[in-house]
Amino acid sequence: MSNEQEAWHQYWQQGNQQSCVASSSEQALVEQLWLDWQASLPSQAKVLDLATGNGAVISSLLKASYSVDNQYIGVDYTSADNTPVSNKTNVSFVGGVDLAKLPQDTQSMDAVTSQFGFEYAAIDKTISQVVRVLKNTGQLQFIVHHSEGEIVRANRLRYREIEFLLAPEAPLEKAKHLVDQKISIDELEAAGQAYLRLHQGNLTASISGQVFETINQVVLAVNSGRYQQAKALNGSLLGKLSAEYTRLNQLIKVAKDERQIIEIVDKFKALGVSCRYQSILTNDSLTFAWLIDGVKNDKP
Incomplete structure (x- = not known):
């Protein structure tokens, strides 16, 4: 497939x-x-x-x-x-x-x-x-x-926001580094604040808000030493976002x-x-x- x-x-x-x-x-x-x-x-x-x-x-x-x-x-x-x-x-x-x-x-x-x-x-x-x-x-x-x-217009905005989230320096990638013990929670927090400042006015609760909520769960798992759970949470989120990014890219192209x-x-x-x-x-x-x-x- x-x-x-x-x-x-x-x-x-x-x-x-x-x-x-x-x-x-x-x-x-x-x-x-x-x-x-x-x-x-x-x-x-x-x-x-x-x-x-x-x-x-x-x-x-x-x-x-x-x-x-x-x-x-x-x-x-x-x-x-x-x-x-x-x-x-x-x-x-x-x-x-x-x-x-x-x-x-x-x-x-x-x-x-x-x-x-x-x-x-x-x-x-x-x-x-x-x-x-x-x-x-x-x-x-x-x-x-x-x-x-209107469908394509709205989904272009969704596509753009997910593209922000999948960028190398975005919080999602930083959360992976946290799970791999390559950065600290403070560094992840700083990346999150930088992301919010950079894309202010272009973010939604339904996309970035949910991503940040899941990242918070990742942080809680790391703090409790549950690294496998943290890795699974972050991996699942990355997979879902990547699939949605692919789907929206296809939708925009075929319109x-x-x-x-x-x-x-x-x-x-x-x-x-x-x-x-x-x-x-x-x-x-x-x-x-x-x-x-x-x-x-x-x-x-």
Whole structure:
């Protein structure tokens, strides 16, 4: 498993069902987009959800009363914890799936979906696979990261703060030196104060605050002579931060601008899919994400 895949594996294992949808209003917005779209599908539809994660899209689609007649298949490269919806008899999940090599039969799906997942794949090959598995008149809907959207903006700030924390002279590295008995607690304290002064106004309680709390636990363990516990605490924190740093770096890189979205839409059109795109706006009229939807032509 690559570093990127391991980062997402850790993310889903922590019980995160929604990838990047932070607020309840955003969740309601996204959920309604899925329900409105699903209403146009044929009865007893077979729906394939790409890069399903913990099944956020399927969870939204299941809220329609008629969803009991549909069949939902979620595929992902990672083996995620799909507990929220995996107990449904009409839902199945398949791990270890490369979106560029979908295992589904040709023209076997009535619909293909993705929420912040399609853009992480090999785009050209995945588009070909989506068109292949769709039945004629089959539908697709993808929600894709917007390079200037609120999700990417917020995560750029998170990424930057974690980058501060992973720097060689930052408190996290200094805490490791403390555990290895290379520096004193006073030197660690000085590094912490220097970090706070240097990045004043750019730090959050949810990231730097939690890191400092864990470092405090490391110090307490060292003071009590529990060096193995201190090492485990610091190592676990470093691993989690490194994984989140990798995940956010990947998210920022795959976010699409309008030119890139047009290229994706044109590629679908070239393969016989009537396709369009639009920006999704929040209730406050802020840019949230891209929405791509399309219908595979009956006769390409």
